[in-house]
Amino acid sequence: MLEEKVEAVSALLKSISHPTRLMILCQLQDGAKTVGELQQVLQTTQANVSQHLTILRSQGVVSSRKEANFIYNRIGDQRVLTLINTLQDLFCQ
Amino acid sequence: MLEEKVEAVSALLKSISHPTRLMILCQLQDGAKTVGELQQVLQTTQANVSQHLTILRSQGVVSSRKEANFIYNRIGDQRVLTLINTLQDLFCQ
DNA sequence: TAAGAATTATAGTATATTCTAATATAATTA
């Protein structure tokens, strides 16, 4: 029954199947964060965070709003939040 | 809280984030299937199915038993089955 | 034990992804 949606669902999964991007989503579970905040937690470069956010946005997984010269990023799809919660339930006790 | 397991979980997600591999898992939801049966449903080459199964086995997502000269493949982790069910609930109504 | 069927493995090319470094844009503040 998933068959018709297989392309879309696998594209979404692919977008979250990277350690940095999965980590970003974990960070966004409890609210929006700026690029700089994510960079600090993830211990990587600004360009890296920005590029991964672009990938997540392209799938609608993350949505962003600009405020002054900060960009606040949050999980952009309730179903993705549910999915992340499920992953934690299943694979993190 | 996922943070410590991020590498493992993203590797697992990556292994199922391909249309053919996701389709294989959907096919295995209701029981074991041989490579030939999968090939027929997926409309691709034998080598292709075999390679994708190798990737799924490497993550423990699929396990296989040989019987005569057929190899029966099934979902090898109860949590993966739960995950597939969740994906269907969320993204296929 | 030889032939045939089913499955797995390997090689090579094409494509995609990731990371780093450098540059660009946009808003703020001095």
Add this chain to the structure above:
DNA sequence: TAATTATATTAGAATATACTATAATTCTTA
């Protein structure tokens, strides 16, 4: 308006992945 801060974009090299074709295994059965 110049300098600063935050973020985005681009280019290029390194690595990874996917697919096709082909060879190699393994098992059955004649």
